[in-house]
Amino acid sequence: MRFRSLFLTPAAILLLAVPAFADAPLTKDPVNTKELKELQDRVQQVYKKVTPAVVGIQIGGASGSGVIVTEDGTVLTAGHVSGKPDTACTIIFPDGKRVKAKSLGQNKGIDSGMIKITEPGKYPHVEMGESKSLEKGQWVVALGHPGGFVEGRTPVLRLGRIQATNDTLIQTDCTLVGGDSGGPLFDLDGKVIGIHSRIGQYITFNIHVPVGTYRDTWDDLVAGKSMGNTPAIAERNIPRNAGPAKVPDLGARYELVGGVLKIAEVKPGSLAEKAGLKARDLIMKFDGKTVANANEIEEILKKKKSGDEVLIEVDRGADRLPLKLILKS
Numbered sequence: 001m002r003f004r005s006l007f008l009t010p011a012a013i014l015l016l017a018v019p020a021f022a023d024a025p026l027t028k029d030p031v032n033t034k035e036l037k038e039l040q041d042r043v044q045q046v047y048k049k050v051t052p053a054v055v056g057i058q059i060g061g062a063s064g065s066g067v068i069v070t071e072d073g074t075v076l077t078a079g080h081v082s083g084k085p086d087t088a089c090t091i092i093f094p095d096g097k098r099v100k101a102k103s104l105g106q107n108k109g110i111d112s113g114m115i116k117i118t119e120p121g122k123y124p125h126v127e128m129g130e131s132k133s134l135e136k137g138q139w140v141v142a143l144g145h146p147g148g149f150v151e152g153r154t155p156v157l158r159l160g161r162i163q164a165t166n167d168t169l170i171q172t173d174c175t176l177v178g179g180d181s182g183g184p185l186f187d188l189d190g191k192v193i194g195i196h197s198r199i200g201q202y203i204t205f206n207i208h209v210p211v212g213t214y215r216d217t218w219d220d221l222v223a224g225k226s227m228g229n230t231p232a233i234a235e236r237n238i239p240r241n242a243g244p245a246k247v248p249d250l251g252a253r254y255e256l257v258g259g260v261l262k263i264a265e266v267k268p269g270s271l272a273e274k275a276g277l278k279a280r281d282l283i284m285k286f287d288g289k290t291v292a293n294a295n296e297i298e299e300i301l302k303k304k305k306s307g308d309e310v311l312i313e314v315d316r317g318a319d320r321l322p323l324k325l326i327l328k329s
Helices: 033-053 211-216 218-222 271-275 294-302
Strands: 054-059 062-068 074-078 088-092 098-107 112-117 139-144 156-165 170-172 184-186 192-199 206-210 252-257 260-266 282-286 309-316 319-326
Touching: 033 054, 033 062, 033 139, 033 156, 033 184, 054 074, 062 139, 062 184, 062 192, 062 294, 074 192, 088 112, 098 218, 112 211, 112 218, 139 192, 192 211, 206 211, 211 218, 260 271, 271 319, 282 294
Parallel strands: none
Antiparallel strands: 054 062, 054 088, 062 074, 074 112, 088 098, 098 112, 139 156, 139 184, 156 170, 170 206, 184 192, 192 206, 252 260, 260 282, 282 309, 309 319
16 A cells, blocks of 8 residues: 655645644644634744754664654664664764764564764754643644655654554554654644654554653663564554564665665675665666665565565666666575
């Protein structure tokens, strides 16, 4: 099933929510133009406040999203994004600045993960809210980097409502796509209340990890512990195919340039290097398909097995070259 996404800039937010009542969750529908205008102003204020802390994450050839919650660079993300503890990764700020980081702990059972920026500094960060007091119908804002970080594009905003909650998940109808995983879910006070985890079978069925679970396991996550054994797929009505499949690391980093996926870096000794890929190659076809981000490459690789061959067509200057990638698990 393909998933549609609704990409909004702060100047073009759909007015689908309610006026800014400071002391109660925003659950009622707007009834007049004044309330719509108040909502527009409120959402734009939230966007301006939190955007600097909403980051892209690159680990190997995979990409995801995250949010910084401490001044010294603690990043909350999804467990399937952070992956194995003590793995080197790169944090990308909305302005394109990149800093080094490493993954800390993860809870596979609820799909929570943590990353720490390893370069000293004072970083923009957001406040963690409360996830236990959320109400069905409450309006929320989802931010992330769908399709992976794109130079010149700030985090993309989607507006939606809470559909259901329990101790280990929040369900909303905020549209999510690949690359959003690990991004933050905010209330309309600009406090992070959840982290994007899984895309459901329908556009109105997306799952987020409650921020309260990060507080409950904070010390273990900071200590780099790996907890839980299986993805949280046993809850009623959650698709059992929602968890991410393991795919081989090709050892390449990508950038989107003019609508075409470009190889930004190839690791020595990697599968990508053995296939003949080089930095600055433009990927015209991957297994016969046009791809726009690392997530689309991963979706193709999920259907392959060790020993399979994947044909890659690249544009290298004046040459159009066919390359053969041989997969190894």
